[in-house]
Amino acid sequence: MITFRGLTKRYGEKTVVDGLTSVVASGVVTGFLGPNGAGKSTTMRMTLGLDHPDAGAVLIGRKPYDRLRYPLREVGAMLEAKAVHPGRSAGKHLLAMARSNGIPARRVEEVLATVGLSDVAGKRAGTFSLGMSQRLAVAGALLGDPAVLMFDEPVNGLDPDGVRWVRQLMRSLAAEGRTVFVSSHLMSEMQLTADHLVVIGKGKLLADAPMDEFLAGNSSSCVSVRVPVPAQRAALAERLRTLGVSVRHDEAGELLVDDATVDRVGDLAHELGVRLHGLGERTASLEQAYLELTASSVEYGVRA
Numbered sequence: 001m002i003t004f005r006g007l008t009k010r011y012g013e014k015t016v017v018d019g020l021t022s023v024v025a026s027g028v029v030t031g032f033l034g035p036n037g038a039g040k041s042t043t044m045r046m047t048l049g050l051d052h053p054d055a056g057a058v059l060i061g062r063k064p065y066d067r068l069r070y071p072l073r074e075v076g077a078m079l080e081a082k083a084v085h086p087g088r089s090a091g092k093h094l095l096a097m098a099r100s101n102g103i104p105a106r107r108v109e110e111v112l113a114t115v116g117l118s119d120v121a122g123k124r125a126g127t128f129s130l131g132m133s134q135r136l137a138v139a140g141a142l143l144g145d146p147a148v149l150m151f152d153e154p155v156n157g158l159d160p161d162g163v164r165w166v167r168q169l170m171r172s173l174a175a176e177g178r179t180v181f182v183s184s185h186l187m188s189e190m191q192l193t194a195d196h197l198v199v200i201g202k203g204k205l206l207a208d209a210p211m212d213e214f215l216a217g218n219s220s221s222c223v224s225v226r227v228p229v230p231a232q233r234a235a236l237a238e239r240l241r242t243l244g245v246s247v248r249h250d251e252a253g254e255l256l257v258d259d260a261t262v263d264r265v266g267d268l269a270h271e272l273g274v275r276l277h278g279l280g281e282r283t284a285s286l287e288q289a290y291l292e293l294t295a296s297s298v299e300y301g302v303r304a
């Protein structure tokens with residue numbers, strides 16, 4: 001569990017984390033979202049004692065980071081993949097980390113195997129590709145077998161295989177009962193990975209909710225209907241409207257029907273003799289819900 005209690009950080013005049021209060025639960029993947037500059041990395045850095053709050057606190061389990069005797073055994077983190085001495089081998093790097101936290105040396109082999117780097121354990125980290133560096137950083141996070149894991153943009157620059165690997169790893173770590181707190185700008189990936197969301201904008205908490213609740217509250221799903229014959233499309237839309245159902249057209253000419261089920265729209269089309277080429281539920285996307293929620297919190301951007 002990670003607990004944020006009125007966490008606040010200022011840089012000069014600017015409050016970059018502003019009274020953040022939230023509890024990140026164990027056993028689920030919690031996505032940490034927010035526009036560029038929202039304060040996600042600063043929050044994570046404070047959680048790891050790399051930055052100090054001006055007010056409030058952040059606790060790992062029940063203690064602040066600087067009161068943890070062996071931090072790596074309590075919290076594993078991946079903030080920057082390239083934060084490894086380039087001349088050091090992957091194995092030596094992990095061994096040094098293990099020694100500093102009283103972790104048995106055999107854990108190094110275990111985590112290297114978990115992340116698929118056993119064969120390159122003796123190679124210098126400086127020669128690693130981005131994907132390998134990300135895997136090495138994940139190995140470092142897992143080294144102390146911690147109950148809390150934190151990842152800042154873990155899939156940045158990974159190929160589709162690597163992205164899927166990270167997703168499965170996060171899900172399995174949460175299934176083991178760990179706390180998994182992960183930031184990302186890739187909404188489609190987050191929708192597949194996270195169970196719960198914490199969203200911030202300009203340092204302030206904007207949402208703290210389970211994924212399905214967040215989607216239901218910040219966007220709408222509808223029924224989409226593809227009618228190839230324009231006259232029939234107009235007739236179906238007209239009929240729906242006379243029944244008090246709201247109908248829109250999307251850019252591709254499909255009808256988007258709110259407040260009606262697929263069954264009802266299908267039956268109606270059948271009654272009217274309208275030929276359909278497509279009928280289905282269009283579910284809310286996290287991207288759409290997120291953009292609606294954060295529209296007023298982007299620091300830099302072009303408004304449509």
Ligand SMILES: Nc1ncnc2c1ncn2[C@@H]1O[C@H](COP(=O)(O)OP(=O)(O)OP(=O)(O)O)[C@@H](O)[C@H]1O
Nearest residue numbers: 011012016034035036037038039040041042043185
């Ligand atoms: N050391 C620092 N000194 C001054 N300002 C800083 C410092 N670190 C971060 N900031 C500012 O704090 C704000 C929050 O930055 P932070 O990196 O935490 O945001 P973020 O949500 O992680 O953004 P991104 O998604 O772009 O990584 C930004 O406006 C940034 O310019």
